[in-house]
Amino acid sequence: xxxxxxxxxxxRLQEGESSSxxxxxxxxxLRGLFWYRQDPGKGPEFLFTLYSAGEEKEKERxxxxxxxxxxxxxxxxxxPEDSATYLCAVQGSGNQFYFGTGTSLTVIP
Amino acid sequence: xxxVTQTPKFRILKIxxxxxLQCAQDMxHNYMYWYRQDPGMGLKLIxxxxxxxxxxxxxxxxxxNVSRSTTEDFPLRLELAAPSxxxxxxxxxxxxxxxxxxxxxxxxxxxxxx
Numbered sequence: 357x358x359x360x361x362x363x364x365x366x367x368r369l370q371e372g373e374s375s376s377x378x379x380x381x382x383x384x385x386l387r388g389l390f391w392y393r394q395d396p397g398k399g400p401e402f403l404f405t406l407y408s409a410g411e412e413k414e415k416e417r418x419x420x421x422x423x424x425x426x427x428x429x430x431x432x433x434x435x436p437e438d439s440a441t442y443l444c445a446v447q448g449s450g451n452q453f454y455f456g457t458g459t460s461l462t463v464i465p
Numbered sequence: 466x467x468x469v470t471q472t473p474k475f476r477i478l479k480i481x482x483x484x485x486l487q488c489a490q491d492m493x494h495n496y497m498y499w500y501r502q503d504p505g506m507g508l509k510l511i512x513x514x515x516x517x518x519x520x521x522x523x524x525x526x527x528x529x530n531v532s533r534s535t536t537e538d539f540p541l542r543l544e545l546a547a548p549s550x551x552x553x554x555x556x557x558x559x560x561x562x563x564x565x566x567x568x569x570x571x572x573x574x575x576x577x578x579x
Contacts, residue, residue: 399555399570455508
């Protein structure tokens, strides 16, 4: 069965303190791994898609990487506006997506 | 460009009542999805559609029905509301082609069944 596990559940960082969020997955025939950002009371907002092991994508202070078993979202020198819940999702060989439970990130000024 | 629009934003239902959650997209996407999000549980797929007239069940379809008569609209029907259906419901759409299946989400409908 396709499964996604995110860790940690919650993360508090001081402004400027870099860290990483983890997304481990089991899926048959990975077609894509997706990172989303979700602010309170809003729908998820797309950040990155990764398709094959070794692939990396960057956007401002965020960098996503992918291996055969997991993905990392690295946050470099975070700012308070980076505070949000970060969701990971995978699409296997079918049309369905499987989401993790998310990591709630708080960046303290 | 509106993207994915969900209505209503909030709703309170009594047990046994019925309602339809509306979802419309203006991006000419083939694929549309309905998810529910419960605290600490992540997004769970209820139903999805790969095109007008084609729908399929996701992980948690019981108690819900869908139809897709046009490319733009994908309503979700709750026939006999139960407290277990209290949740936040998100509709999403994607192009669906070539594996580059980026989903775009609406703002959600917050439903309470009392």
